[in-house]
Amino acid sequence: MSFLPTLPKRYHGASVWALYVIGLLPAICGFYLGVTGQLLGNPVKEFEHLLGTWGLRFLLATLAITPIRDLFGLNWLRYRRALGLLAFYYVTMHFLTYMLLDQALNMQVVLQDIAKRPFITIGMAAFTLLIPLALTSNSFSIRRLGSRWSKLHKLAYVITIAGAVHFTMSVKVVTFEPALYLALALILVGWRLIRKPYVKWRKTLIKAA
Structure with a gap:
């Protein structure tokens, strides 16, 4: 049972749209800082890193919805689709920044990166797996796919771990932040193994009480 006040149902729809708006602010601010020359170092790399980091954060937030409900009684399931789509938007922007601004659509270099740099191979694989999840994140797909929808969206576990590994391998020195994200990804995925017990x-404890 949650000890926090719940949001009245009439505000649920507006709160979801507010999440989209707030969720896109880091990308907008990062883009503004980039075009105005306020990003330190290589602005393209910094912007690319910012987008990828926020994509991973939203992936972790998406997986956190279920354990938060299980452990604390906070039912934020209405935000899970928005968080998942925000993750997809950020990962897509991360990918496009790499392709367009970083590599200038030089496919030879891109293919060499994918083949020779494992963290890019993992990142590309995670992005590819994320696409069908984003395309089926709607009520029509849920009805159309039935039980297959849940099986398909279990790919989110693989994608999140892959994203955390991609981030950890992309940095020259593993600092607290990438280590934290990797640990959180493993914990959130691991929760699924012990969730049913x-x-x-x-439930047994509640009945006994």
Whole structure:
């Protein structure tokens, strides 16, 4: 049971749209800083890094919705689709920044990067797997795919871990931030392995009380 006040249902729709607006602010601010020359170092690389980092953060936030509900009773399921799509938007912008601004669509260099640099190989694979999830993040697809929809969207676990590994391998020195994201990804995916026994134990505890 949650000890926090719940948002009235009439505001649920507006809060989801507010999440989209707020969620896109880092990209807008990063772009503004880039075009006005306020990003330190290589502005393209900095902007590319910013987008990728926020994409990973939204992936982690998406996976966190279920354990937050299980452990704290906070039902934020209505935000999971928005968080997942925000993750896709950021990863797509990260990819486009790499392709257009960083490599100037030089496909030979891109293919060499994919083949020779493992963290880019992993990142490209994660992005590819994320596309069908984004395309089916709608009510029509849920009805159309039925039980197959849930199986398909379990790819989010693989994608999140791959994204965390991609980020960790992309930095020259593994600092607290990438290590934290990798640990969170493993914990959030690992929660799925113990979730059913925990929920069963909690229901038994509530009945006994």
